[in-house]
Amino acid sequence: xxxxxxxxxxxxxxxxxxxxxxxxxxxxxxxxxxxxxxxxxxxxxxxxxxxxxxxxxxxxxxxxxxxxxxxxxxxxxxxxxxxxxxxxxxxxxxxxxxxxxxxxxxxxxxxxxxxxxxxxxxxxxxxxxxxxxxxxxxxxxxxxxxxxxxxxxxxxxxxxxxxxxxxxxxxxxxxxxxxxxxxxxxxxxxxxxxxxxxxxxxxxxxxxxxxxxxxxxxxxxxxxxxxxxxxxxxxxxxxxxx
Amino acid sequence: xxxxxxxxxxxxxxxxxxxxxxxxxxxxxxxxxxxxxxxxxxxxxxxxxxxxxxxxxxxxxxxxxxxxxxxxxxxxxxxxxxxxxxxxxxxxxxxxxxxxxxxxxxxxxxxxxxxxxxxxxxxxxxxxxxxxxxxxxxxxxxxxxxxxxxxxxxxxxxxxxxxxxxxxxxxxxxxxxxxxxxxxxxxxxxxxxxxxxxxxxxxxxxxxxxxxxxxxxxxxxxxxxxxxxxxxxxxxxxxxxx
DNA sequence: CGTGAATGTAATCACCGATTACACAATTGA
DNA sequence: TCAATTGTGTAATCGGTGATTACATTCACG
Numbered sequence: 318x319x320x321x322x323x324x325x326x327x328x329x330x331x332x333x334x335x336x337x338x339x340x341x342x343x344x345x346x347x348x349x350x351x352x353x354x355x356x357x358x359x360x361x362x363x364x365x366x367x368x369x370x371x372x373x374x375x376x377x378x379x380x381x382x383x384x385x386x387x388x389x390x391x392x393x394x395x396x397x398x399x400x401x402x403x404x405x406x407x408x409x410x411x412x413x414x415x416x417x418x419x420x421x422x423x424x425x426x427x428x429x430x431x432x433x434x435x436x437x438x439x440x441x442x443x444x445x446x447x448x449x450x451x452x453x454x455x456x457x458x459x460x461x462x463x464x465x466x467x468x469x470x471x472x473x474x475x476x477x478x479x480x481x482x483x484x485x486x487x488x489x490x491x492x493x494x495x496x497x498x499x500x501x502x503x504x505x506x507x508x509x510x511x512x513x514x515x516x517x518x519x520x521x522x523x524x525x526x527x528x529x530x531x532x533x534x535x536x537x538x539x540x541x542x543x544x545x546x547x548x549x550x551x552x553x554x555x556x557x558x559x
Numbered sequence: 560x561x562x563x564x565x566x567x568x569x570x571x572x573x574x575x576x577x578x579x580x581x582x583x584x585x586x587x588x589x590x591x592x593x594x595x596x597x598x599x600x601x602x603x604x605x606x607x608x609x610x611x612x613x614x615x616x617x618x619x620x621x622x623x624x625x626x627x628x629x630x631x632x633x634x635x636x637x638x639x640x641x642x643x644x645x646x647x648x649x650x651x652x653x654x655x656x657x658x659x660x661x662x663x664x665x666x667x668x669x670x671x672x673x674x675x676x677x678x679x680x681x682x683x684x685x686x687x688x689x690x691x692x693x694x695x696x697x698x699x700x701x702x703x704x705x706x707x708x709x710x711x712x713x714x715x716x717x718x719x720x721x722x723x724x725x726x727x728x729x730x731x732x733x734x735x736x737x738x739x740x741x742x743x744x745x746x747x748x749x750x751x752x753x754x755x756x757x758x759x760x761x762x763x764x765x766x767x768x769x770x771x772x773x774x775x776x777x778x779x780x781x782x783x784x785x786x787x788x789x790x791x792x793x794x795x796x797x798x799x800x801x
Numbered sequence: 802c803g804t805g806a807a808t809g810t811a812a813t814c815a816c817c818g819a820t821t822a823c824a825c826a827a828t829t830g831a
Numbered sequence: 832t833c834a835a836t837t838g839t840g841t842a843a844t845c846g847g848t849g850a851t852t853a854c855a856t857t858c859a860c861g
Contacts, residue, residue, distance in 0.1 A: 802861100803860100803861090804859100804860095804861090805858100805859095805860095805861105806857105806858085806859085806860100807856100807857080807858075807859095808855100808856085808857080808858090809854105809855080809856075809857095810853105810854080810855070810856090811852100811853085811854080811855095812851100812852085812853085812854100813850100813851080813852080813853105814849100814850080814851085814852105815848105815849095815850090816847105816848085816849090817846105817847080817848080817849105818845105818846095818847090819844100819845085819846090819847105820843100820844085820845080821842100821843085821844085821845105822841105822842090822843085822844105823840105823841080823842080823843100824839100824840085824841070824842095825838105825839085825840080825841095826837100826838085826839075826840095827836100827837085827838075827839095828835100828836085828837075828838090829834100829835085829836075829837090830833100830834095830835090830836100831832100831833095831834095831835105
């Protein structure tokens with residue numbers, strides 16, 4: 318038993334026989350049309366694409382992005398292993414769809430955080446942006462990984478993904494331009510500030526997700542407060558001294 | 560992650576029965592005692608462990624960390640698929656060994672960079688440290704990923720890995736303490752500076768590796784110069800103003 | 802209705818990691 | 832010297848996965 322401690326999940330690892338699908342007579346499609354409010358079980362699923370994405374999101378939450386398998390998603394959707402092929406030609410296509418949904422949620426979260434700050438203080442908004450970024454990543458590590466790891470899709474593959482991402486980038490640029498216009502910054506090299514800020518929040522989020530915190534002496538309970546501290550340090554560093 | 564690491568290796572070109580065992584590198588230990596004429600192949604490889612690690616490093620370089628497969632490493636070593644099991648009970652154990660070797664090289668590179676700076680200026684050393692960190696990561700992306708992704712091993716599994724890592728952490732702490740003692744810092748919260756600095760360089764390295772640079776308008780050719788710029792921005796931000 | 806386009810099933814294939822029984826070599830020590 | 836022990840590679844097999852094709856069923860629309 319000892320050896321099965323908990324190796325970073327390799328998908329091919331143990332698959333406890335938990336998959337008991339309610340015995341589905343594979344060729345008794347129609348049948349109960351009348352009343353069964355439970356499971357009409359039609360031959361055609363009807364909403365497979367959506368259900369597959371949901372299942373994949375769930376799998377990612379449970380075991381990390383690498384734990385997502387097309388077959389398992391199909392199992393959870395109650396269809397055959399080949400069925401997803403109709404909707405997603407490859408696993409990467411599924412992951413792209415997952416990424417789209419995850420990124421959509423991400424953006425909603427960011428937008429909400431920014432909306433709660435004053436438009437009169439661009440630097441404060443910039444700070445709130447960074448905080449919201451790190452918070453969401455730490456709260457949804459697997460989804461964040463799908464979005465950002467660059468291993469599951471290319472931006473060239475998804476118009477929505479690319480647009481969403483570009484919009485976030487444009488937002489940071491706008492905030493920095495406003496801050497500069499209001500004389501809040503001590504440097505005018507916005508490009509460098511933009512990349513540095515992004516690297517900071519992305520790096521912090523990945524440190525959490527990649528399990529670096531224990532080695533660096535950051536307890537999970539104080540991660541949020543540490544995020545506040547580093548974004549404050551950064552913003553103070555770029556702000557024009559009073 | 561059982562297999563999908565190799566997306567479309569069109570099956571035909573994939574593996575013609577070419578076992579490139581020709582000219583097995585490094586030591587062919589005994590064997591060559593009497594008749595090296597026909598087949599220097601001994602039943603016992605003699606140095607399989609080392610060769611497997613080398614092959615895995617090579618595979619990582621070629622196709623990323625996920626492209627490393629035990630079977631392919633065995634193929635390149637000219638042994639049967641089960642042979643590696645004698646030396647590495649699991650793929651993760653192989654990857655841990657790969658990580659150890661990669662981390663050793665990483666540390667050598669860092670040490671060399673630091674040695675080239677003056678001990679009288681801790682902040683300059685801190686800066687050089689960060690630069691060396693980002694440079695090595697960008698030069699050896701796959702190896703860096705194996706070390707840092709946290710997906711291939713746990714620090715609990717490898718004494719050497721843990722010690723190497725702790726030493727790097729201790730080094731940053733020492734540098735910051737020295738800098739503070741010399742009055743180079745405007746803040747005395749070294750812990751926050753430490754985490755923020757680490758997040759910055761790690762985040763920048765991962766942005767490069769994860770393919771974020773194009774979206775953020777950073778050309779490959781200027782990545783090094785951008786690294787210089789952001790570490791400068793950061794150091795200026797924490798330095799006591801003159 | 803009836804027919805064609807969608808959509809799911811079944812059956813394969815190749816690859817992978819893991820594991821076991823077995824074969825062979827190298828080392829040891831009496 | 833030589834037999835036994837220990838170490839190391841081979842062969843065979845298992846279950847899991849992504850991909851792909853031929854076939855079955857159903858739906859939607861004329």
